[in-house]
Amino acid sequence: MTNASLSPATQLLARTQVFDAHVDSLQRQLDLGHDLGTETVGHLDLVRGARGGLGTVVLVNWVDPKHIALGENAARDRTLALLGEFHRLAARHPQALRWAGNGELQRAAHARGAIAGIPGIEGGHSIEENLDNLHRFFEHGVRVLTLVWNNHLSWIRSCQSGAGAHVPDGINDFGRSVVRAMNELGMVVDVSHAGEKSFFDILDTTSRPVIASHSGCKTLHGHQRNLTDAQLRALAANGGVVGVVFCTAFLKDEAQAEDARWRESPEYKAIQGPNDTDVFLRQGEYLQQKAAPLSIETVVDHITHAVDIAGIDHVGIGSDYDGIGRTPQGLEDASCYVNLVERLLARGFRTDDVSKVMSTNMQRVFTAVTSSGAASTARLEPLRTPAAGSTARTRHL
Numbered sequence: 001m002t003n004a005s006l007s008p009a010t011q012l013l014a015r016t017q018v019f020d021a022h023v024d025s026l027q028r029q030l031d032l033g034h035d036l037g038t039e040t041v042g043h044l045d046l047v048r049g050a051r052g053g054l055g056t057v058v059l060v061n062w063v064d065p066k067h068i069a070l071g072e073n074a075a076r077d078r079t080l081a082l083l084g085e086f087h088r089l090a091a092r093h094p095q096a097l098r099w100a101g102n103g104e105l106q107r108a109a110h111a112r113g114a115i116a117g118i119p120g121i122e123g124g125h126s127i128e129e130n131l132d133n134l135h136r137f138f139e140h141g142v143r144v145l146t147l148v149w150n151n152h153l154s155w156i157r158s159c160q161s162g163a164g165a166h167v168p169d170g171i172n173d174f175g176r177s178v179v180r181a182m183n184e185l186g187m188v189v190d191v192s193h194a195g196e197k198s199f200f201d202i203l204d205t206t207s208r209p210v211i212a213s214h215s216g217c218k219t220l221h222g223h224q225r226n227l228t229d230a231q232l233r234a235l236a237a238n239g240g241v242v243g244v245v246f247c248t249a250f251l252k253d254e255a256q257a258e259d260a261r262w263r264e265s266p267e268y269k270a271i272q273g274p275n276d277t278d279v280f281l282r283q284g285e286y287l288q289q290k291a292a293p294l295s296i297e298t299v300v301d302h303i304t305h306a307v308d309i310a311g312i313d314h315v316g317i318g319s320d321y322d323g324i325g326r327t328p329q330g331l332e333d334a335s336c337y338v339n340l341v342e343r344l345l346a347r348g349f350r351t352d353d354v355s356k357v358m359s360t361n362m363q364r365v366f367t368a369v370t371s372s373g374a375a376s377t378a379r380l381e382p383l384r385t386p387a388a389g390s391t392a393r394t395r396h397l
């Protein structure tokens, strides 16, 4: 096929590889034994990613907060087990995935035709209030930390309601020390899931650009996980980027109600499996099948609004693949990014601007943050973890 016969969207993806700032697939490999280097079920593996034009992916280690109650080091060790799966995947499929600890290594991965993989952690509970754990994760390759998930911590408030008296209004002194340590190491601070005051406290503290890896716009749908226009403007002033999420419940109120309705169905409630990751996968397949489809145009709406408020240099994508129940129509898995490119072009975005959203804005922040501190060298401490068995988990968005 000649280049001229390819669609403009396909041609654009041939030049600009997608940077997806938030993906949860590692749990399938740890808990279900899926080899993400082969074509699997769920939303993302390296085969479908490569077919879809994926160039860089943040593969997060998300630990169910219930591990905290299992005792000291339980959340840390579950994080290390997930991180071990990242490195196992890269070792098993070096042509398909390479660890990208900084912008230079990311470019080197691309030069070899591999997807650049950036390990992330979703939820500051993984560090168990100990900066030594943060350093340890960094030494084993982690370059992004979402400071808080839906569970409030003693040092940072999440966007969810119901924080107890022990939770600070925003972030406290320890929270500030985490942000500063990340700045010094060359780790990307991720503010998705943070409460509004926490968000602004983080921006007041950081000396580097930050990302909101997987969020939407509150003006379009008032979900607690979405960002207000004031937050979008502040993120732009910081030089940061919001990764627009593909989670149907965050994108449109009708879709959130539709998801909630099907989650109440007897069939949904009867879904069972050997562990929580398996159940979550089955539940997602059920929702995808049953719920009224949500148009891909909704994602374009959120991108367009974020660009209108924050500017074209401050918007990217963070699908949350394998961390969300269902997806909008046309974005069913990691082979589908081309459909989003096509709809952005149809909406009137210039090709250069589509490239910024799909790739280069996130790339800019990642490169800037990791070009200083210890991240600027290619050093990686080998991580030896047993091929960990299944550990239960609950629902995650």
Ligand SMILES: [Zn+2]
Pocket: 122, 193, 214, 320, 323, 397
């Ligand atoms: Zn999340």
